[in-house]
Amino acid sequence: MSEQGQNVKKCCRQEEQQPTSTPKEQVQQKTFHFIAFISFKESKKIYTFGCDEDIYRVGDFVVVETIRGLELGKIVKETQRFIPNGLEIKPVVRKATEKDLEQVESNKEKAKKALEICHECIQKLGLDMHLIEAEYTLDCSKIIFVYVADERVDFRELLKDLAAIFKCRIELRQIGPRNKAKIIGGLGKCGMETCCSRFLNDFDVVSINMAKNQLLALNIQKLSGQCGKLMCCLKYEDGQYKKLREGLPKLNSQVEYKGNKYRITSMNVLLQQVKIENKEDVQFLDFKELWPDIDFSDR
Numbered sequence: 001m002s003e004q005g006q007n008v009k010k011c012c013r014q015e016e017q018q019p020t021s022t023p024k025e026q027v028q029q030k031t032f033h034f035i036a037f038i039s040f041k042e043s044k045k046i047y048t049f050g051c052d053e054d055i056y057r058v059g060d061f062v063v064v065e066t067i068r069g070l071e072l073g074k075i076v077k078e079t080q081r082f083i084p085n086g087l088e089i090k091p092v093v094r095k096a097t098e099k100d101l102e103q104v105e106s107n108k109e110k111a112k113k114a115l116e117i118c119h120e121c122i123q124k125l126g127l128d129m130h131l132i133e134a135e136y137t138l139d140c141s142k143i144i145f146v147y148v149a150d151e152r153v154d155f156r157e158l159l160k161d162l163a164a165i166f167k168c169r170i171e172l173r174q175i176g177p178r179n180k181a182k183i184i185g186g187l188g189k190c191g192m193e194t195c196c197s198r199f200l201n202d203f204d205v206v207s208i209n210m211a212k213n214q215l216l217a218l219n220i221q222k223l224s225g226q227c228g229k230l231m232c233c234l235k236y237e238d239g240q241y242k243k244l245r246e247g248l249p250k251l252n253s254q255v256e257y258k259g260n261k262y263r264i265t266s267m268n269v270l271l272q273q274v275k276i277e278n279k280e281d282v283q284f285l286d287f288k289e290l291w292p293d294i295d296f297s298d299r
Contacts, residue, residue: 036050050092062075064090065090114134147174248267251265272296
């Protein structure tokens with residue numbers, strides 16, 4: 001393999017990872033006077049970069065140095081005085097020029113063509129992977145291909161072909177179904193744009209117990225989003241439902257009401273109503289009527 005091919009192979013990985021940290025005694029920390037708050041593309045996530053002058057304002061486009069190379073970002077918050085904390089921070093290189101903005105648009109068109117070429121190479125090699133997007137760094141020194149796959153993919157031959165075609169560093173980054181949904185976007189079952197593509201930056205763990213806490217029917221198909229995973233919104237009100245259910249018995253528990261034994265068949269913790277039944281009778285009651293000893297005033 002050529003030296004260029006070896007360099008390409010080294011920079012590629014299955015998952016995006018942070019670079020191995022260098023021992024503190026070997027790191028030469030750059031001291032900045034100010035810290036800038038920047039986001040990339042349509043993401044709401046904010047990253048911090050260092051600068052020596054307080055010349056950037058909210059809405060300004062800037063060129064910054066990242067672990068991927070030079071990229072275009074946008075100032076989303078007023079700069080602040082830099083307080084050293086021992087952590088390495090990348091610099092703001094410059095305020096974006098018209099040439100930089102034109103380069104970004106040109107890169108988008110180049111990325112579309114690169115995506116088609118990469119797709120053809122994947123089909124030729126018979127690899128089980130599905131491309132999502134391609135993206136060039138600002139200076140075109142690197143191109144990142146994002147893909148999804150059910151299993152780990154041996155893409156060494158693909159790297160050789162791509163390196164020979166594009167003559168730059170190549171990164172192949174595998175993502176999961178939730179990240180795929182975030183990139184592609186779409187409408188959720190509520191009729192609004194999916195939360196992941198609209199405002200979520202990180203994904204919390206969502207479990208089936210959250211659906212149980214909300215007394216929802218455990219129909220996985222109805223509880224899943226377009227990514228095939230449990231909907232992120234199950235997490236939003238989980239804490240409130242836990243509070244509303246404190247001290248209450250579980251469904252199908254037996255209770256006694258007016259000297260008769262009943263079984264709890266359904267419960268509405270928002271309306272504080274419960275349905276109990278036995279072979280002879282069915283009752284719809286308020287929580288206070290069935291459980292007078294519990295204080296529901298703070299729920």
